[in-house]
Amino acid sequence: MVATIAIALFFDYTNGFHDAANAIATSVSTRALTPRLALTMAAILNFVGALLGVEVAKTIKDILSGFDNIADPHHALTVVLAALVGAITWNLITWYFGIPSSSSHALIGGLIGVGLSAGITVDWDKVVDKVAVPMVVSPLLGFTGAFIVMTVIMWAFRRARPHAVNRGFRLAQTVSAAMLSLGHGLQDAQKTMGVIVLALIAGGEHASNDEIPLWVIVAAATAISLGTFSGGMRIMRTLGRRIIALDPPRGFAAEFTASFVLYFMAIGQHAPVSTTHTMTSSVMGAGATKRFSAVRWGVARNIITAWVITIPAAATVAAIAYGILRLLIPGN
Incomplete structure (x- = not known):
């Protein structure tokens, strides 16, 4: 059980460095924030966001509705461990x-x-x-919302000097990046909390209807914030430049929209949505206001393909890992 929880926290750590770029790539690419300052801010607010709710964690915990019926604790822990192996493997492949x-x-x-x-x-x-x-729904909301927000910004500041507008929105991006980092922690850290609770249930240390322990919340919050602080520069380049070269107003529109989609889904719907999907689609929506051809749709198409295959790819790796672990772990 301890080993499974440790691996769950490692997944949380990989989630942090894998998704760090989501919250800060646009702010760094527009030079609103330096990479180190942006990562530090994102790490702190990831931690704070993870403390703000547990409803998404409960949703993750309940996906395997038959988990409580597993009588053998070795088998139950093998199930959790195999799911984590599948997720971590796909995270590392896509990060690379x-x-x-x-x-x-x-x-x-x-x-x-x-x-x-x-x-x-x-x-x-x-x-x-x-x-x-x-x-x-969340990518559609991200794309449409960012397109609308950026359209409003363009209309409101149509007579302002571009230099002054860019300077003002670089400052505004400090706030929007902070909002997005908070939403990232609120969404993504909770998913690890749900898996840790499954491991505790398997080990007989937690009842399925009990609240999530405070130490689990703090441990998940710490792991994701440390992962975020270690950074994810590879993905940052994709989001910040390869999809479209953003200016500060468009960076603000993308971050502002994505953060509200994350809050709405976590607090209003208790749904574990993807920070990556939401932010990437928001970047596309904000960039499309320049002109649709300005978005590098070839890069976007590759990203969307990765979205589509993520669940089946991780599921396949987890199924293979489950078969291997059943042979290796005593008691299975």
């Missing part, structure tokens, strides 16, 4: 190639894959309502 895929959906894919291979009941209604539908 600089692809901003979703750590959230990698974890969900890992849970689904190991559930299917182990014969554990998956709550498909929850998967559809809390994962599949928000997975489609």
